[in-house]
Amino acid sequence: MNDRSHIKNIFARGRRTAIAAAAASLLMGSAAHAETLRFAFQGTLNALDPYTLNETFSLGMFGNVYEGLTKRDKDLQIIPGLAESWEVVDPLTWRFKLREGVKFANGNDFNADDVIFSAERVRAESSDLKTRIPADSEWVKVDDYTVEVKLKTPNPILHYEWDTWYMMDKEWAEAEGAVSPVSAKDTSPGPAAYKANGTGPFMFESHEPGVKTVFKPNPNWWGTPEHNLTEVIFTPIAADGTRVAALLAGDVDLIDPVPVQDIPRVNADPNTEALTGPELRVIHLGFNQMDDELATSDVKGKNPFKDPNVRKAFYQAIDIEAIKARVMRDLSTPVPLLIANELYSGSGDFQRWPFDPEAGKKLLADAGYPDGFTVAMDCPNDRYVNDEAICQAAVSMLAKIGVTVNLNAQPKSQYFAKVLAPGGYDTDFFLLGWTPGSLDSWNVLTNLAGCRDATGKGGPFNLGGYCNPEVDALAAKILGETDTAKRDAMINEAYTIMTNETSHIPLHQQSLAWGKRKNIDIVQRPDNQVLFYWAKVN
Amino acid sequence: MIAFAIRRLVQAIGVMLVVALISFLMFRFVGDPVNQLVGVDTSPAEREALRQALGLNDPVLVQFGRFIVKAAQLDFGISYQFKQPVASLIASRLPATLELSFVSAVFALAIGIPMGIFTGLYPFSWVSRGFLAISLIGVSLPTFLIGILLIFIVSVNLGWLPSFGRGDTVRIFGNWTTGLLTKSGLQSLILPAITLGLFQMTLIMRLVRGEMLEVLRTDYIKFARARGLSRRAINFGHALKNTLVPVITITGLQVGSIIAFAIITETVFQWPGMGLMFLQAVQSVDIPIMAAYLLLIAFLFVMINFIVDMLYVAVDPRIRLGGARG
Numbered sequence: 001m002n003d004r005s006h007i008k009n010i011f012a013r014g015r016r017t018a019i020a021a022a023a024a025s026l027l028m029g030s031a032a033h034a035e036t037l038r039f040a041f042q043g044t045l046n047a048l049d050p051y052t053l054n055e056t057f058s059l060g061m062f063g064n065v066y067e068g069l070t071k072r073d074k075d076l077q078i079i080p081g082l083a084e085s086w087e088v089v090d091p092l093t094w095r096f097k098l099r100e101g102v103k104f105a106n107g108n109d110f111n112a113d114d115v116i117f118s119a120e121r122v123r124a125e126s127s128d129l130k131t132r133i134p135a136d137s138e139w140v141k142v143d144d145y146t147v148e149v150k151l152k153t154p155n156p157i158l159h160y161e162w163d164t165w166y167m168m169d170k171e172w173a174e175a176e177g178a179v180s181p182v183s184a185k186d187t188s189p190g191p192a193a194y195k196a197n198g199t200g201p202f203m204f205e206s207h208e209p210g211v212k213t214v215f216k217p218n219p220n221w222w223g224t225p226e227h228n229l230t231e232v233i234f235t236p237i238a239a240d241g242t243r244v245a246a247l248l249a250g251d252v253d254l255i256d257p258v259p260v261q262d263i264p265r266v267n268a269d270p271n272t273e274a275l276t277g278p279e280l281r282v283i284h285l286g287f288n289q290m291d292d293e294l295a296t297s298d299v300k301g302k303n304p305f306k307d308p309n310v311r312k313a314f315y316q317a318i319d320i321e322a323i324k325a326r327v328m329r330d331l332s333t334p335v336p337l338l339i340a341n342e343l344y345s346g347s348g349d350f351q352r353w354p355f356d357p358e359a360g361k362k363l364l365a366d367a368g369y370p371d372g373f374t375v376a377m378d379c380p381n382d383r384y385v386n387d388e389a390i391c392q393a394a395v396s397m398l399a400k401i402g403v404t405v406n407l408n409a410q411p412k413s414q415y416f417a418k419v420l421a422p423g424g425y426d427t428d429f430f431l432l433g434w435t436p437g438s439l440d441s442w443n444v445l446t447n448l449a450g451c452r453d454a455t456g457k458g459g460p461f462n463l464g465g466y467c468n469p470e471v472d473a474l475a476a477k478i479l480g481e482t483d484t485a486k487r488d489a490m491i492n493e494a495y496t497i498m499t500n501e502t503s504h505i506p507l508h509q510q511s512l513a514w515g516k517r518k519n520i521d522i523v524q525r526p527d528n529q530v531l532f533y534w535a536k537v538n
Numbered sequence: 539m540i541a542f543a544i545r546r547l548v549q550a551i552g553v554m555l556v557v558a559l560i561s562f563l564m565f566r567f568v569g570d571p572v573n574q575l576v577g578v579d580t581s582p583a584e585r586e587a588l589r590q591a592l593g594l595n596d597p598v599l600v601q602f603g604r605f606i607v608k609a610a611q612l613d614f615g616i617s618y619q620f621k622q623p624v625a626s627l628i629a630s631r632l633p634a635t636l637e638l639s640f641v642s643a644v645f646a647l648a649i650g651i652p653m654g655i656f657t658g659l660y661p662f663s664w665v666s667r668g669f670l671a672i673s674l675i676g677v678s679l680p681t682f683l684i685g686i687l688l689i690f691i692v693s694v695n696l697g698w699l700p701s702f703g704r705g706d707t708v709r710i711f712g713n714w715t716t717g718l719l720t721k722s723g724l725q726s727l728i729l730p731a732i733t734l735g736l737f738q739m740t741l742i743m744r745l746v747r748g749e750m751l752e753v754l755r756t757d758y759i760k761f762a763r764a765r766g767l768s769r770r771a772i773n774f775g776h777a778l779k780n781t782l783v784p785v786i787t788i789t790g791l792q793v794g795s796i797i798a799f800a801i802i803t804e805t806v807f808q809w810p811g812m813g814l815m816f817l818q819a820v821q822s823v824d825i826p827i828m829a830a831y832l833l834l835i836a837f838l839f840v841m842i843n844f845i846v847d848m849l850y851v852a853v854d855p856r857i858r859l860g861g862a863r864g
Contacts, residue, residue, distance in 0.1 A: 040702075044818060047621040054577020131579040184575045184618045185591035193621040208630070209620040210818060211810040212703075235703060237808045238818065241686045242702050249693040249701040382821075413569025413823045421582040422570055422589065437579055447578075456582035 035229050035537040037520065038252040039530065040237040044210045049192040050166040051127040051181040054437070059164040060529030061234070064215060065105075066166030066198030069096060069115070070159050074523050074534065076342070076439065078159065082110060082167050082199060091154035091482055098145040103220040104169045105196075105203040112141040117170035126183035131437070132165040134158075154480045156487070160438040172197045201225060201533045202232065210236060215532065225533070232532050247272055247515045253537070254522060256530055258515040260329050260386060266515045275514040278333045280340045280526045281435040283384055284448075285318075285394065285505040287311055288428040290465030296376030296406065296428045304373060305428070305464070311502035313363035316356045317401045318394055318505060327389045331511035337495050339436065339444045340509050342526060346492045350499060352506070360401040372402025378419055378427040383412040385510040391431050405429065419463050421456035430463055433510070435527070441491045445475040449494075449503055466503040470494075539851065546847060550840040555606070557836035561829060562602045571618050571823035592618075605829055614830040619819070624826045628812060628834065629713045634704055635804070635811030637716060639796045641727055642735035647789065650739040651782075654746025658781075659773060661751065673740035681799070685733040685806035692729060700726045702808040734803040738792055745788060749781040790846055794839045 043057055050062045071081035083096040102110040119139040122129050138150040151158070173179050178192035196204050201221045205214040215232035217225065235252070237243040240259045246252045248269055258266055263274045287305035288294060294303050304310045320334045335341060336350035364372060379391035388409040395405040410418075419427040436443035450459030451467035458472075459465075474494040481487040498504070512528055523534040571594065572585050589595055593604065608615065614624035653673075657666040676684075693701035705722030707715040717723025753759065754777055762772045801813035808814065812831060819827035 044619070046619050049621075052621065053575070054579055128576050128580055130584075182621045183588075184571075184616070184621065185588060186616060186621065189616055189621045189623065208810075209622065209627075210815060235808065237702055238814075238821075239806055239808065242689060242806055242808055245686070245689045245694050246701045249689075249697060251693070251701045251703075411569065411821070413571075413574060413821065414567070415569075416573040417570030420570075420573060422572065422585065434578075437577075460582050461578065 034231065036231045036233060037229050037254060037532060037535055037537060038233045038235070039254045039256075039532075040235050040243050040246055040252045041256050041530070042236070042238055042240075042243065044236045045207070045213055045234065046209050047182050047189075047193040048196045048204065048207060049178070049182040049190070050168070050196075050198075051122050051124075051129050052183065052192075054128045054131075056435070056528055057530075060527075060531060061213075062166055062196075062198070063164065063200070063529060064202040064232075064532045065196055065200045065204060065218075066168070067200045068162045068165050068167065069098075070162045072163045072525075072527075074525065076525060076527065078163070081163065082115075086159070088482075089148075092151045094149045094151070094158060095142070096147045096149070098147065099222065100145055102199050102222045104172065104199050105218050105220055106169070106172060107220060108169050108171050108197075110167065110169070110199055111144045112147050113144075114167055114170050115139070115147045116141055117173065118165070118168050121168060121173070121179065121181060122165055124180045126185070127181045129165060132161050154482055156480075156482045156484075157438055157440050157442065160440055166198060169197050201227070205231075227533050227535050228537060229532060229535060232535075244515065247517070250517065253517045253520050254530075254535075255515045256512075256528075257385075258513040260331055260513065262515075263329070263331070263513055271518055272515055273518055275516055275522070275524050276331060276511050277524050278340070278342070278509045278526055279435075279512045279528055280343060280439065280509070281384070281433045282335055282338055282340055282509055283387075283390065283431065283433045283507045284338055285314070285507065286430050286432060286462075286464040286466070287314070287504075288425075288464045289467070290425075291428075294375060294428045295426075296374075298374040299369070304367070304369060304375075307367050308501045309363045309367045310369070311505075312353060313360040313367070313401060314398060314403070315353045315502050315505045316360040316363070317397050317403070318507070319355045319397055320352065320507060321355070322397075323390060323393050324508065327386050327393050328508070328510070331385075331513065332508035333511070334508045335506050336499065338434065338448055338498075338504060338506050339441055340526070343436065343439050344441050344491065344495075346488055346495075349492065350495060353499075353502070357397075357400050364401060364403075369402075372404065374404040374406065375429050376406040376408055377429040377431070378415060379407060379409040379431045380412045380415040381409045383415070384431075384433045387431060387433075390507065394431075421460065424454070425456070425463055425465065427463055431507075432461070432463060434461065439527075441495075442475060442478050445471060445478065445491075445494055449498055450475060464504070466498075466501075468497060468501065468503070471497055471503075542851060543848065546844055550844055553840050554833060554836050558606065558609070558829065558833050559602060561832040562598055562605065565823075565825050565828065566598060568820065568825075568828075569823045571825055574822040574824075575618055609830075609833060615826040617819075617827050618824045619822045619827075620824075624830045626713070627815065627827065628830060630715075631810060631812045631815050633714050633716060634809060635797060635800050635813060637718065638727065638730055638734060638803070638809060638811060639793070639800055641731040642738065642796055643789070643793065645731050646735040646738035646742055650742030651746055651785070653739075654743040655750060655773075655778065655781075657743065658747040658750025658754070661747075669743065673743055676736040676740035681733060681737070681802040682806050684736055685730070685803060688729045688733060689806070699729055702726075704810055730803050730807040730809050733806065734796065734800060737799075738796060741792070742785060742789065745785055746781055749784060750777060753777045753780050787846070790842065794835075794842045797838060798835050 045061050050066050068081050069083035071079050073079050082099050084099045086096045089095050116139050119133060122132050123135060136152045140148040142148055176191045178190050182190045182193045194207055201218055202215040203218040205216040207213045213234040237246055243255050244262045247255045258274050266272050266274045289305050292303055324332045336352045337347055341347045379388055381388040391407055391409055395407050398405050417423050419430055434448055447459055447461045449466055449471055450462055451472050452458035452462050452465055471494050474490050478487055478490050512524060514524055519538045521536040572589050593601060617624050617627055653669050657669050660666050689701045692699050703726055704717045705726035706720040707717045707723055708719045709715050717727060762776050801817055804811045804814040805817050816831040
């Protein structure tokens with residue numbers, strides 16, 4: 001029931017209640033202009049320290065309260081944030097001009113000291129955002145509103161992740177005892193776990209982790225609000241059915257995510273609709289190419305996945321369109337590379353290997369496995385959209401070329417404990433999703449395709465241990481190449497090698513699905529950050 | 539009596555230690571907490587350093603010993619995910635769970651006992667058969683299904699009650715918040731309380747019905763009828779009184795399971811109690827919260843059993859000697 005009809009009803013009921021209602025609305029402030037956005041997400045917002053966890057959802061939430069030197073606009077293009085402008089003086093020196101007149105929520109001024117402080121804090125031992133700036137970069141205060149960054153090696157994508165590296169207030173942090181980032185290994189929690197002081201359009205009004213968080217507009221904000229909100233109430237709702245029900249019942253205005261199977265239902269309701277679009281996350285399958293023998297296979301004495309033809313046979317056995325239509329209900333975008341189409345200008349030059357089980361069978365036979373073989377597959381069941389169902393589909397498709405896959409699907413906490421470095425990369429065949437934090441190919445080439453040792457040095461998320469020195473050499477050059485055309489050409493070369501060798505099987509970009517009441521306007525960026533400063537309640 | 543109490547207390551401490559140990563042994567199969575604590579870009583070396591700092595590389599028994607020594611001082615450590623002391627987190631979530639459990643129990647008794655009496659007095663009426671059919675549903679449907687059905691019927695289709703959460707709460711003292719003093723708080727309580735209490739309600743109803751049928755067949759009821767007492771005096775004076783003794787015992791014993799089984803209901807309704815926090819902790823491998831919660835639930839059951847035992851002994855001293863029922 002909206003406030004206005006409520007007031008009308010009260011007037012209909014008689015004068016005494018009307019007076020009471022008027023008094024109540026006076027006490028509550030003007031009810032007609034209170035625009036509250038009630039938002040529910042499947043996960044929780046934990047500690048409020050913006051350097052504690054490098055995770056999209058938390059960083060997106062903090063992005064309403066804090067700001068970085070740069071921002072990303074609605075199309076993910078880098079735009080000025082707390083830095084008005086910047087110039088690359090020479091390949092090793094960047095100069096940032098800071099915005100003047102910016103105040104933190106507590107009224108403190110923002111200036112170069114805060115930037116230097118934030119640069120030290122984000123590199124502190126307990127920070128989880130150390131990758132935001134090079135560990136060996138030097139930060140120099142030129143004057144109150146100019147900062148110079150001195151690098152040891154050229155880095156054209158230095159500022160690519162600075163939209164989520166938020167500027168903190170030096171005075172506030174020192175006064176609150178929040179100089180070093182809150183970490184799980186602290187024996188006593190720092191105040192930054194439940195306090196915040198940013199320059200952003202909103203501020204935290206209250207925060208009960210796992211229960212409820214209330215945001216209020218920041219009256220000291222330097223910018224012009226594009227939203228019309230007076231309050232945002234965030235509640236985690238973990239259970240899918242309850243989250244959808246809360247939206248349909250009108251108890252919340254916005255939910256993330258809507259399970260794929262509930263999208264028709266949300267669209268069918270006259271008051272709600274689903275907001276869908278491609279996400280930057282790419283789902284892929286990978287092979288153990290490191291061990292000399294697969295622990296879970298009946299092939300002994302050799303590792304079939306070391307043969308590129310076997311990998312290509314698997315690739316051609318996967319019917320990506322069937323997965324899109326049946327498993328993802330058309331909410332996926334098949335991709336030829338391990339990076340989302342939006343993030344690499346040259347992705348249009350690449351094509352997936354065609355779906356062709358006959359060719360796959362032949363490749364397997366030529367490789368010496370005419371009757372196929374057995375292998376186990378590891379898969380999370382609560383991490384990506386329909387992850388387990390994708391794996392099941394792949395298992396049945398691979399059966400058609402004679403490969404018997406034993407599926408081991410388990411919750412992400414156990415899956416990652418097994419397949420990452422601490423578990424000794426204990427997997428022969430797996431499904432993994434990846435979003436490059438920097439939204440750039442170099443991140444993909446190193447993390448997913450860099451040669452690694454047993455502890456993960458080199459390519460920590462290259463679970464299968466694919467290794468091609470040429471790709472590594474290209475990645476090293478790409479990192480320092482400041483000429484965009486040359487850089488893109490080298491990226492193209494690296495991806496060509498990986499595609500020809502079938503280093504992995506890229507599957508698709510999954511889709512974002514938010515549910516909202518129809519009177520809400522909000523921008524859905526492919527990075528899945530929920531940003532209130534573009535939200536309107538109509 | 540004193541010796542009996544001491545013996546029971548020693549047993550209770552033993553039970554709690556065993557629960558804590560078993561839960562600690564189980565934590566090894568929950569997964570790797572560090573992976574939930576850091577972002578994807580965190581290097582393996584840093585992950586390893588964090589694991590070392592959290593003491594996760596120590597043998598299980600060493601970790602267990604550390605936990606017990608600290609727990610004895612009521613220090614349950616810092617939650618991995620929330621970065622706040624577990625003791626205060628649990629204290630802040632306890633009121634929600636206790637309130638929900640209490641209201642569920644009241645609901646179960648207030649509806650279950652009259653239904654039980656009625657079906658006991660008129661076993662062959664159609665109304666009784668209807669009640670019994672309803673109670674079958676209550677026993678056989680899983681809690682989460684009842685919850686989600688209620689949400690979809692009452693909240694989504696009828697729009698009568700909130701679909702999730704606890705509504706507005708009022709802080710009474712310290713960490714104790716209550717939803718019983720606000721309209722939205724009371725409205726939010728109804729569906730979860732029904733969901734949680736439905737099974738207990740059917741249990742109580744069938745118990746009361748069975749006892750009632752049995753008591754009504756006893757000689758003293760026949761004599762009472764022969765003395766020409768009114769039906770009402772017989773049913774509610776003689777029969778019901780004797781019926782309620784076992785009901786009270788069972789209800790007491792069920793309090794523990796209501797609180798423990800609140801996990802499912804709290805998850806379905808996103809009710810911000812301990813059960814929900816425990817489930818979130820399992821998903822993100824937040825060992826300090828899991829350990830403290832399991833210990834707390836063990837303590838609860840142990841205490842309830844201890845109190846029930848003591849009451850029995852106080853009522854009937856022969857129990858101490860292992861005597862027969864009197």
